[in-house]
Amino acid sequence: MSDNDFQRLxxxxxxxxxxxxxxxxxxxxxxxxxxxxxxxxxxxxxxDRFIVFVAKGVAKLVGHLGNDREQIVxxxxxxxxxxxxxxxxxxxxxxxxxxxxxxxxPADAFIRTVAADPDxxxxxxxxxxxxxxxxxxxxxxxxxxxAQERVASFxxxxxxxxxxxxxxxxxxxxxxxxxxxxxxxxxxxETVSRQxxxxxxxxxxxxxxxxxxxxxxxxxxxxxxxxxx
Amino acid sequence: MSDNDFQRLxxxxxxxxxxxxxxxxxxxxxxxxxxxxxxxxxxxxxxDRFIVFVAKGVAKLVGHLGNDREQIVxxxxxxxxxxxxxxxxxxxxxxxxxxxxxxxxPADAFIRTVAADPDxxxxxxxxxxxxxxxxxxxxxxxxxxxAQERVASFxxxxxxxxxxxxxxxxxxxxxxxxxxxxxxxxxxxETVSRQxxxxxxxxxxxxxxxxxxxxxxxxxxxxxxxxxx
DNA sequence: CGTGATCTTGATTGAAATCAAGAAAAGTGG
DNA sequence: CCACTTTTCTTGATTTCAATCAAGATCACG
Numbered sequence: 345m346s347d348n349d350f351q352r353l354x355x356x357x358x359x360x361x362x363x364x365x366x367x368x369x370x371x372x373x374x375x376x377x378x379x380x381x382x383x384x385x386x387x388x389x390x391x392d393r394f395i396v397f398v399a400k401g402v403a404k405l406v407g408h409l410g411n412d413r414e415q416i417v418x419x420x421x422x423x424x425x426x427x428x429x430x431x432x433x434x435x436x437x438x439x440x441x442x443x444x445x446x447x448x449x450p451a452d453a454f455i456r457t458v459a460a461d462p463d464x465x466x467x468x469x470x471x472x473x474x475x476x477x478x479x480x481x482x483x484x485x486x487x488x489x490x491a492q493e494r495v496a497s498f499x500x501x502x503x504x505x506x507x508x509x510x511x512x513x514x515x516x517x518x519x520x521x522x523x524x525x526x527x528x529x530x531x532x533x534e535t536v537s538r539q540x541x542x543x544x545x546x547x548x549x550x551x552x553x554x555x556x557x558x559x560x561x562x563x564x565x566x567x568x569x570x571x572x573x
Numbered sequence: 574m575s576d577n578d579f580q581r582l583x584x585x586x587x588x589x590x591x592x593x594x595x596x597x598x599x600x601x602x603x604x605x606x607x608x609x610x611x612x613x614x615x616x617x618x619x620x621d622r623f624i625v626f627v628a629k630g631v632a633k634l635v636g637h638l639g640n641d642r643e644q645i646v647x648x649x650x651x652x653x654x655x656x657x658x659x660x661x662x663x664x665x666x667x668x669x670x671x672x673x674x675x676x677x678x679p680a681d682a683f684i685r686t687v688a689a690d691p692d693x694x695x696x697x698x699x700x701x702x703x704x705x706x707x708x709x710x711x712x713x714x715x716x717x718x719x720a721q722e723r724v725a726s727f728x729x730x731x732x733x734x735x736x737x738x739x740x741x742x743x744x745x746x747x748x749x750x751x752x753x754x755x756x757x758x759x760x761x762x763e764t765v766s767r768q769x770x771x772x773x774x775x776x777x778x779x780x781x782x783x784x785x786x787x788x789x790x791x792x793x794x795x796x797x798x799x800x801x802x
Numbered sequence: 803c804g805t806g807a808t809c810t811t812g813a814t815t816g817a818a819a820t821c822a823a824g825a826a827a828a829g830t831g832g
Numbered sequence: 833c834c835a836c837t838t839t840t841c842t843t844g845a846t847t848t849c850a851a852t853c854a855a856g857a858t859c860a861c862g
Contacts, residue, residue, distance in 0.1 A: 393702055407713040409799055415716040417709040432706040433800055434713055451702065452695060459694040462685040469684045472701060473622055477661040479708040480646040484636040484663055486715035487644040487759030491818065522841060530716030535818055537842050554827070554841070570638055571662055720850065751809060764850055766810050783809070783859070 347371070353399050353447065357423050358467040366461055373453050379403065379440035385448075392430035393451035395468075398422055401444030402519045406527070407434045416528035418478070419520070421505060425471045427451075441520055486530045489570060494529040495539040496569035499549065503559050514559035521554075543568070576600070582628050582676065586652050587696040595690055602682045608632065608669035614677075621659035622680035624697075627651055630673030631748045635756070636663045645757035647707070648749070650734060654700045656680075670749055715759045718799060723758040724768035725798035728778065732788050743788035750783075772797070 347364075350371055354362040362370075376399075379385045385403070387394055398420050405418040405426060417436070420426050428438060428448070438446075458464045485497055499516070508515045518525075526533045543549045548565050550558040559565055566573055576593075579600055583591040591599075605628075608614045614632070616623055627649050634647040634655060646665070649655050657667060657677070667675075687693045714726055728745070737744045747754075751762045758765065772778045777794050779787040788794055795802055 405709075407709060409713060409717050413717045415713045417712045427702060427705050429702050429706055431702070433710045435801075436709065451698065455695050455698045456691040459688040459691045462688045465688040465694065466681060466684050469680065473656060473658050473660070473680065476656050476705070476708070477658055479705070479712065480634075480636060480665065481662045483646045483708065483711050483715055484638060484644045486712055488638050488642045532819060533841075534820080534843085538818095541842075572664075761851060762809075763811085763852080767850090770810075 350374075353397070357397055357425065358464070358471070360463060360467045362464070363461065366457070366464060369457050370449065370454070374447055374449050377446040377448055379438075379444040379446060381440050381443050383440055385438040385440070385444075385446060387428065387448055391450035391452065394428040394448045395451055395454045396426045396428050396438070396449075397447040398424050398426070399445040399447050402441040403444050403446070404439050404441055404520075404524065404528070405436055406439060407432065407436050409434055414527055415530065416524060417482070418475070419524075419528055421519075425468075425475065427472065427475065441524065491529075491531055491535050492539050492542065492568060493570045494531060495525075495536060496543065496548075496565050497571065498525060498529055499543075499557060499559060500562075500565050500569045500571060503562065503565075507559070514562060516557045516559065518555045518557060582626070586626055586654065587693070587700070589692060589696045591693070592690065595686070595693060598686050599678065599683070602686075603676055603678050606675040606677055608667075608673040608675060610669050610672050612669055614667040614669070614673075614675060616657065616677055620679035620681065623657040623677045624680055624683045625655040625657050625667070625678075626676040627653050627655070628674040628676050631670040632667055632673050632675070633670055633749075633753065633757070634665055634667050636661065636665050638663055643756055644759065645753060646711070647704070648753075648757055650748075654697075654704065656701065656704065670753065720758075720760055720764050721768050721771065721797060722799045723760060724754075724765060725772065725777075725794050726800065727754060727758055728772075728786060728788060729791075729794050729798050729800060732791065732794075736788070743791060745786045745788065747784045747786060 347367060351362050351367050354360070354367065375388070377385055377387070379401070400422055402422070403420045404416045405420065405428070407415045407417050409415070418426060426438065428436070430436070458468055485494055489497065502516055502518065503514060506516060507513070522533045522536050526536045529536065540549070540551060544551060548559070548561050548568065550560060552558070563573060576596060580591050580596050583589070583596065604617070606614055606616070608630070629651055631651070632649045633645045634649065634657070636644045636646050638644070647655060655667065657665070659665070687697055714723055718726065731745055731747065732743060735745060735748070736742070751765050755762045755765045769778070769780060773780060777788070777790050777797065779789060781787070792802060
C-alpha cells in the first residue's frame with residue numbers, strides 16, 4: 345500500500361485528512377492483512393489488542409462457546425473499525441465473509457501515536473463510541489427482542505448501512521448467508537427463514553434469490569423492529 | 574471534591590498517577606453528579622457523549638424498549654468507567670442502584686485533554702477495551718447461553734469483581750435485586766429464582782437471605798457457566 | 803408487629819429450537 | 833450448456849426451555 349493509498353484510506357475511514365507525518369509514523373507499525381473468504385485473520389503474537397480497519401471487504405467477529413454454539417458480535421463492512429482483543433472470556437476470531445484487506449495496528453503503539461494529534465484522537469474515539477452504541481443495541485436486541493423484531497432490526501440496519509439510495513431505494517444485496525444472520529441474531533437458520541417468509545407475507549419486504557431483499561416499507565419495518573420512528 | 578481527592582480517584586481508576594497540570598485541566602470541565610438510589614443520572618444537554626467514572630456506588634446502564642422491556646447493558650461498580658451516549662437506537666439511562674457519586678466529562682473535551690499525555694490516553698483506552706470485552710461477552714451470553722449458564726456466569730463474574738478473598742473466599746453480597754439480575758441476563762425474575770434454587774440443590778452455591786451468596790465450588794460454577802477453566 | 807415489596811414455587815402456555823424432509827440455488831465437470 | 837452433486841434454504845411436525853399466570857412465603861421497614 346502506497347503512502348497515498350494509506351492517506352486515502354484513513355480519510356475515508358475517519359472523515360479527516362491525515363497529516364503526512366502521522367501517516368508515515370502509523371505505517372511503520374501497521375500491518376496489512378489479506379483474509380480470504382471463510383478464513384480467520386491471523387494477527388501477530390506480539391500484542392493481544394489490535395485496532396483493525398477494514399480497507400476492503402466484509403468480515404465478522406465471532407465468539408465461540410463450544411458445542412457449535414457461536415455468536416457474531418460484530419459485522420464489519422468496508423471502512424469500519426474493530427477493536428480486536430484476546431482478553432474476553434470466550435475466544436473471538438475475525439473471519440472474512442468476502443475476501444478482505446485489513447489494516448491492523450497493535451493497540452498500544454497506535455494509541456500513543458494518535459494521541460499526538462487531538463483531532464485524530466477525537467475521530468478514533470468517535471468511531472469507538474459508534475462501536476459501543478452498536479454493541480449495546482445488540483445486547484438489547486439479544487436480551488429482549490422477539491425473533492420477528494430481530495430480523496426486522498437486522499434488515500433495517502442493513503438498509504441504513506448498505507442500502508441503495510437512488511431509484512432502487514431499499515434494495516439490498518445481503519453480503520451474508522442465513523446461517524450468519526442467525527448467528528448474529530441469536531436465532532437458528534430455520535427461525536430466520538420463517539421470519540423472512542412472514543415479513544414477505546406481511547408485504548414489508550420482497551425477496552429474489554438468496555441474497556436480494558427489497559424493503560417495501562421502511563417505516564413499517566422499523567415499527568416491527570421496535571425501533572424509534 | 575478537592576484537588577487531592579480528584580487525583581486519588583484517578584489514581585484508583587486508572588492505576589496511574591495523574592500529573593497536577595492534567596488534573597486541574599480535567600477538573601475544569603468535569604462535573605460531579607450525585608445520584609440517589611433508584612434515580613436517573615442527569616447529564617447536561619451540551620453534549621451527548623460523556624466519559625463517566627463511578628467514584629462511589631453501584632449503577633446500571635439500561636436500554637429501554639417500551640412495554641416494560643428493559644435490558645441492563647452494563648453494571649458498573651466503584652472505580653469503573655462508562656461511555657455514556659445518547660446516539661444508540663434505543664434510549665439509555667444510567668440509574669443509581671445505590672447512592673452514587675459520579676464524575677462526568679463531555680467526551681470531546683475529555684479526549685482532547687487526555688491526548689496530551691500518552692500514558693493517560695493509553696490507560697483510558699485500556700479501560701475502554703475492557704468495557705468492549707465485557708459488552709461482547711454479554712452478547713455471547715445473551716445470544717447463546719441457557720438460563721443456567723447465564724446465572725452461573727453472572728455469579729462467577731460477580732465473584733471475580735467483588736468476591737471476598739480472605740478466609741471467606743467466595744462469599745458475595747449481591748448489590749442488586751433479582752429483578753436487576755433478570756434484566757441484565759435477559760431472563761425473568763422467576764427463571765433467575767429457579768436457577769438459584771437449582772444451583773443450590775447442585776451444591777454449587779449456598780444462599781443466605783436475599784443478597785448473600787456463597788460460592789462453594791468456583792471451578793464447577795465456571796463449568797456450568799460455559800466459561801473456560 | 804403488621805404491611806408492602808421481593809422472592810420462591812407450582813401449573814400452564816407459548817415462542818423458538820429441534821428434528822425431518824424436500825426445494826432451490828450454486829458449483830463441477832463432461 | 834447441461835446432467836449431477838453439494839450446499840443452502842424453506843417448510844412442516846414435534847419438542848423443549850423459559851415466559852406467563854397464579855398463589856404463597858419471606859424479608860425489609862415503618
